[in-house]
Amino acid sequence: MKKVSIIAFVVLSTVIWAQNTEIKGTPEAKNSGDKALLVKSDAAELEAKKKAAAEEKAKLPKPYDPKADAQADINKLVAQAKKEGKNIMIQAGGNWCIWCLRFNQYVQTTPELKNIVDKNYLYYHLNYSPENKNEKIFAEYGNPGDKFGYPVFIVLDKNGKMIHVQQSDVLEQGKGYSLEKVKEFFNQWAPKKIIN
Known part of the structure; x- marks a missing residue:
């Protein structure tokens, strides 16, 4: 009985270890890392667009007068x-x-x-x-x-x-x-x- 328990434990541990190792190599696992990169990339792209818009806005004439009646x-x-x-x-x-x-x-x-x-x-x-x-x-x-x-x-x-x-x-x-x-x-x- 002890032998079966030890064998079952070893097999179960090996299966769990193999699954964990496989998961790290799956597209889903890689995508979660890619998603983090995409979020950083999107944030950088958004920041670049904001900067470009601010530069464009600074160059354009300002026809609105908040003080006008x-x-x-x-x-x-x-x-x-x-x-x-x-x-x-x-x-x-x-x-x-x-x-x-x-x-x-x-x-x-x-x-x-x-x-x-x-x-x-x-x-x-x-x-x-x-x-x-x-x-x-x-x-x-x-x-x-x-x-x-x-x-x-x-x-x-x-x-x-x-x-x-x-x-x-x-x-x-x-x-x-x-x-x-x-x-x-x-x-x-x-x-x-x-x-x-």
Whole structure:
């Protein structure tokens, strides 16, 4: 009986040892080490992307003014729009928002888009930031940033009536914006010219 117990113990120990040795060589065991490397790699990649975005953001113009009296500015634009027969394009966002800054830069440096905007719109950058959330104005337009994120575009007719709200992600392409989609958006909401 003792002999059988000793043999059983030795066999069982050998089986357990063999399984443990095998487990260390299995893809699952290797993957757990790989997963740790992937997590470290992902963290490093994320950090590199954050750094690149911060560098890009630092180079881009900052069109949003947290100190501006947005309501007074928009009132002046409405008066000017009536005289010029243009609509008002409000780009809501902030200098903290890389996509807001990218859109502004894209429009300003793409002659075809800048021409459409200058011809048809008075353009305004409505600030949303911790310093000034412009809550009253955003509430007046239905708080579109809460629904769509930033930037978000609010189009007013020449009388200051809101005629459209546009989320920006549908205009994106890769790390920027689609020329055709942005052009179509600007052209669609430009004031309609009356032809006699």
